[in-house]
Amino acid sequence: MAEVATLELASVSRQYGDDAPIHALKNVDLRVERGEWVAIEGPSGSGKSTLLNILGCLDRPTSGSYLFKGLDVGALGDRERGGLRSRHIAFVFQSFHLLAHRSVVENVMLAEVYQRGSRRERRARAEAILDRVGLSHRFDYLPSKLSGGERQRVAIARALLGSRDVLLCDEPTGNLDTATGLAIMELLAGLHAEGLTIVMITHSPELAMIASRQVRIVDGELSDGSSAHGLSDYAPLEAWVPLEAADGGADGWPTDSLRLVGPLIEGTRVREGPAHGADVESSTGSDAGGS
């Protein structure tokens, strides 16, 4: 692992309000290494979004320190934090956040509006990335003409255009049906396999298992390595494939899709998810993305 963590929070707290304050985060320590895929789980209102917003420099901690690739983010002003978000941090939201009146390719190009860079090449880059997420046939569509899954792919393409260091996803599949959500997870898995660092909030323990590491927040307190499914003895997972989720998951995932996720990186250690007793599959998927 790299010496400098991509993201490093040290006893970060976030408090809302002064009288009767809400302690949304309490002394959170979190290290995210380069190339990791961390899933943040936890019940609703536990502080997941607050944590992600702080990681994304959209919000500031009340106390504690945050180093982004070794840089003390707390010392930066509004415009530098903007520069950080523009060039190093990418967001994917549950509700897509696409501009309704701009075409797909324009929505993606928006990611580079707040950077200095050649405008001539911006469109070409946006189209290449849309290709990558499987939307080469939708360049000039308006978002309203797209399905939910396609919209989230546009959002992911936009996230990838500007920033390469870390992708922050707040319930990226929360507005999608299970099959579509799973396809999005496949896309993320492919990007992760290529080296992208991802921090992802999810309600779904099954989806969390696809990440390389799980952390859990309850009442603003973060605990490493546990999951809703009792994966208490934490060991880093690079990939995890709940092949029999269709049986155990209430959602009834299509097994075919799940197989596609596959272990993505050579030498991946794959573990069983105890709740499902899933089979272990170890193979090398070169490109799990696309649709």
Next chain:
Amino acid sequence: MSELTDFDPDPLLRVDASEMSPVDLADEASAGLFARPGRTLLTVLGTVIGLAALVATLGLSSTASNRIVGRFDELAATEIVVSSRPTPRAGVSNEIPWDAAERLSRLNGVVAAGTLSRVDAGNVLISTAPVSDPTRRTDFDLSVQAVSPSAFPAVRAELSTGRFFDEGFSNRADRVAVLGTSAAERLSVVNLSTRPAISIGDEVFTVIGIVSDVGRQHDLVGSVIIPEGTARELYHLRAPEIVVVETALGANDLITAQIPLALRPDNDVALKVVSPPDQQRVRDAVESDLNLLFVVLGGVSLLVGAIGIANVTLVSVMERTGEIGLRRALGASRLHIASQFLVESSAIGFVGGIIGASVGVLIVVSVAAYQSWTPVLDLWLAVAAPLAGALIGLLAGTYPASRAAALEPVEALRSST
């Protein structure tokens, strides 16, 4: 996908501020405006009306006053009236000399000069002689004016028929008269071929001409005008009452200064010399009052337009809260957000200014064409109106833009785009 694998592995030592190029700013602002074209158009309308009103009123007032300058001002600007001061100092006469017109016409810059005097013919009535229609009233109390022949051009008298009298008539003290057109009407003198005569008291005068109109000394139209020489002989006129001088355009001030010396070198306070600046100033004052009214009206409509822009921009900021949040997440600083909304509101004002100026010019040109006046428009209005519109938009956008910039990104993102 090699382009996706070049994730930066190095520690970050410093980070550059996010930046937005002017082209991108213009792009994003115009996209924001074109996203809701109907509303943008309605918002533009306020500025259009305001600036159209302003341009039209300014243009119309300058067009109208140009017309006044053309017809009326030239007459006033070239006129001087000389009279004697009413109370003479003891032992010194204040009279205008008989040869005043002659002396003044020698001055360089005098176009015409003539003397005029009201004649006191004794309490007599004037009638046509012989009486043509005994059933009609034939006696009238008309004023009689004695003028030098040179007074006709000086007052810009126009003949409808006949002729003016000349020096010969005056020198011989001939009993001839020229009638003002309304005097002729009352005396029922129409046709000069019958050599009509009128009687002033016991004296009979042959009518040799009828004046249809005068540019100055309008009471001449209702008078019986007789030669000065005749009046001196018959009515013992002692001195001319006034001298009317027409100067060349621009020579007025100079001539005004020269008149006392030319007419009364012995007594420089004998005469009262009235030249037009007084009247001009009155007219200027009236005009600037009008202009002020127009400008206030235009200003009020502009204020309404500005409030419209401010209001719509504010609504737009609230509706686009999600977009603002997204832009912040993509790297926009507060300044970038504020700039975009300011550019949008300024653009609305600018376009409103262009359309408003065009509409205003169109109004001025149409009204002028209808009235067959020459449209007079300051060229700077065409430049100033769009700039004024942009400035109004900028000011109107200040508050909404500051609201947009103040939004916390996390809060803004919570509302959906």
